[in-house]
Amino acid sequence: MFELLNIDTHIEEILRKSLEKQISCNEALKLMKTTGRELQALLMTADIRREQIVGDNVTYIKNWNINFTNICTGTCGFCAFKRDENNDESYFLSAEEVVKRAKTAWDNGAKEVCIQGGLHPDIDAYYYEELLQKLRIELPDIHIHAFSPMEILYGAEKSDISLSEELKMFKDAGLDSIPGNAAEILNDDIRKVLCPSKMNTAKWIEIVETAHKTGIPTTCTMMYGHIEQLKDRVEHIDILRSIQEKTGGFTEFVPLTFMHKNTPIYREGLASPGSTGIEDLKVYAVSRLMFGDLLPNIQVSWVKLGFKFAQICLTAGANDLGGTLGEENISKSAGAQHGVQTDPQNFQRVIRDMGRIPAERDTLYRNIRLV
Numbered sequence: 001m002f003e004l005l006n007i008d009t010h011i012e013e014i015l016r017k018s019l020e021k022q023i024s025c026n027e028a029l030k031l032m033k034t035t036g037r038e039l040q041a042l043l044m045t046a047d048i049r050r051e052q053i054v055g056d057n058v059t060y061i062k063n064w065n066i067n068f069t070n071i072c073t074g075t076c077g078f079c080a081f082k083r084d085e086n087n088d089e090s091y092f093l094s095a096e097e098v099v100k101r102a103k104t105a106w107d108n109g110a111k112e113v114c115i116q117g118g119l120h121p122d123i124d125a126y127y128y129e130e131l132l133q134k135l136r137i138e139l140p141d142i143h144i145h146a147f148s149p150m151e152i153l154y155g156a157e158k159s160d161i162s163l164s165e166e167l168k169m170f171k172d173a174g175l176d177s178i179p180g181n182a183a184e185i186l187n188d189d190i191r192k193v194l195c196p197s198k199m200n201t202a203k204w205i206e207i208v209e210t211a212h213k214t215g216i217p218t219t220c221t222m223m224y225g226h227i228e229q230l231k232d233r234v235e236h237i238d239i240l241r242s243i244q245e246k247t248g249g250f251t252e253f254v255p256l257t258f259m260h261k262n263t264p265i266y267r268e269g270l271a272s273p274g275s276t277g278i279e280d281l282k283v284y285a286v287s288r289l290m291f292g293d294l295l296p297n298i299q300v301s302w303v304k305l306g307f308k309f310a311q312i313c314l315t316a317g318a319n320d321l322g323g324t325l326g327e328e329n330i331s332k333s334a335g336a337q338h339g340v341q342t343d344p345q346n347f348q349r350v351i352r353d354m355g356r357i358p359a360e361r362d363t364l365y366r367n368i369r370l371v
């Protein structure tokens with residue numbers, strides 16, 4: 001392949017090495033800057049690495065999202081979801097309504113329910129605990145994937161308990177795993193502009209590592225394409241892989257392209273209008289080569305990218321299409337144009353069209369069933 005492409009010898013050296021071991025941050029940054037033939041070689045190499053590590057299955061999960069409130073005391077400049085309590089569009093679902101929606105999800109074949117919400121002024125760790133207990137009583141077998149690290153921190157602070165106490169309490173109440181959101185870009189200078197009231201980098205790391213130590217796996221994410229530089233993306237992925245080396249608690253990496261349209265930070269002229277398609281492809285390809293086999297699962301977000309481009313990203317190192325999503329309000333608020341829910345047959349069509357194998361999975365990438 002490399003002979004035919006006749007590319008820069010240094011890039012070729014990095015790509016050849018990446019087929020055997022993880023690349024360094026400097027090498028990753030060089031690859032993030034590739035164009036033309038070098039870029040094509042990067043995408044092909046990432047796809048080969050994906051094949052070596054996870055084969056040709058493209059996995060997905062039948063799941064359901066419940067965003068139980070959009071009332072939030074946070075001030076994230078990239079957020080178009082939050083509302084003040086007295087805003088006409090604000091809502092706060094009762095625990096009974098959350099349980100009812102989760103039951104509908106289960107009855108419709110969902111294996112996982114993903115529950116997140118704003119930082120509502122009236123809730124604390126005991127509110128989250130009670131919600132988990134109510135869900136668990138009604139739905140003993142559904143996988144509860146809930147509360148971002150920011151919600152975990154908010155709950156602990158509001159209830160004046162340690163993170164470790166809180167996470168143990170949530171595990172006992174039925175929490176199975178945590179969505180690794182609120183990571184955005186793990187760089188404190190960027191976080192001060194992007195999400196000034198959120199935790200800093202060290203705290204995000206502490207929360208996910210404590211969750212992993214408590215036996216609660218998490219996903220990990222990166223929201224990119226706003227005010228950060230290429231080096232910040234690389235350093236972010238490097239932080240994630242250091243955590244993974246230590247705990248092994250991440251189930252997947254989910255790059256999230258910034259949906260700029262309705263966000264304060266874009267309206268104020270502080271952020272770019274999101275990443276380009278080529279940038280997206282490079283994020284998938286470079287992250288595959290940075291993680292190697294340390295974190296085998298890299299997910300494309302079809303809600304943000306749309307099916308057509310999500311399919312292309314699956315040729316650049318990614319291997320998972322995420323969830324069928326019964327409800328999704330956060331991307332929609334920020335201007336995502338793609339669906340709120342899809343039929344698994346749409347996933348299967350896209351996957352088969354690439355010559356890959358559709359496979360249903362659970363949240364922890366077990367019980368893989370070819371379809």
Ligand code: SF4
Binds near residue numbers: 076079080082117119
């Ligand atoms: S991203 Fe989350 S914490 Fe930040 S303002 Fe929006 S809802 Fe609140």
